[in-house]
Amino acid sequence: MTYEFGSAEWLAVMHATIAERARALIAAGEPANFSMCEVFRDAPEHLSPNGKPIVWSCIVSDGHVDFQLCERTDVQIHVDASYPACADLARYDTKDDPDRASFLRISMDKLREKGELKLTLSGEYPNTMGSMHDAVARLTR
Numbered sequence: 001m002t003y004e005f006g007s008a009e010w011l012a013v014m015h016a017t018i019a020e021r022a023r024a025l026i027a028a029g030e031p032a033n034f035s036m037c038e039v040f041r042d043a044p045e046h047l048s049p050n051g052k053p054i055v056w057s058c059i060v061s062d063g064h065v066d067f068q069l070c071e072r073t074d075v076q077i078h079v080d081a082s083y084p085a086c087a088d089l090a091r092y093d094t095k096d097d098p099d100r101a102s103f104l105r106i107s108m109d110k111l112r113e114k115g116e117l118k119l120t121l122s123g124e125y126p127n128t129m130g131s132m133h134d135a136v137a138r139l140t141r
Contacts, residue, residue, distance in 0.1 A: 001139070002139055002140060002141040003139055003140060003141065004047070004140075004141055005083075005087050005090045005091065005140050005141070006040055006043050006044075006047045006048075006054040006083060007047055010136075010139075010140060011054075011056055011069065013136060013139050013140075014056060014058075014067075014132075014136055015056075015058070015065070015067040017132050017135050017136055018034075018058050018060065018065055018067065018132065019065045019067075021132060022034075022060045022063045022064075022065050023063065025063065026062075026063035031062070032060055032062065032063040033060055033061055033062065034058070034059075034060040034076065035057075035058065035059045035060065035072075035074070035075035035076045035077070036057065036058055036075050036076065036077040036078070036079075037055070037056070037057035037058075037071055037072045037073070037075045037077070037078045037079070038055070038056055038057075038078075038079045038081070039053050039054075039055050039071055039078075039079065039080045039081070040053055040054040040055070040081055040082075040083040040086070041053045041080070041081070041082055041083060042082050042083050042084055043083040044083070047083075048083075054083065055069060055070060055071045056068070056069055057069075057070060057071060057072040057075060059072070059075070073120075075122070076121065076122055076123050077119070077120075077121055078118075078119070078120040078121075078122075079117065079118070079119055079120075080117070080118040080120075081111065081116060081117040081118070082111075082116040082117070085111050085114075085116035085117065086108075086111060086116070086117060089104060089107055089108065089111075090136075090137065090140050091137055091140045091141065092104055092107075092137055093134050093137045093138050094131075094133070094134055094137075095134070096134070104133070
């Protein structure tokens with residue numbers, strides 16, 4: 001089953017993926033601390049009534065997952081992007097292939113250069129959470 005990028009079901013998949021990663025880390029005795037926010041502007045009308053952006057944020061602290069549909073700036077990773085510009089990348093599975101992962105990074109860099117994606121990092125990304133991109137991309141249409 002796949003879910004439309006940015007839909008309520010897709011947001012639920014994002015929440016579930018993060019919660020599962022946090023649960024697995026805690027079960028393995030590893031720290032589970034992470035925070036992120038994504039804002040997608042100019043989404044299709046059926047996903048974004050009244051032109052409001054699609055927004056989600058999550059704070060994982062000691063395995064507790066606080067997932068909300070609101071913007072937060074007190075996060076380690078903050079993405080503000082054009083929905084149309086990044087929709088194909090949201091569906092792009094790197095398949096753990098270094099060349100495909102490089103393509104994804106280069107594509108994101110190009111969007112940043114064009115001003116269609118703004119990435120703000122504060123602090124270090126916790127590698128323990130791993131990449132959630134591929135897990136969600138496989139379920140995204």
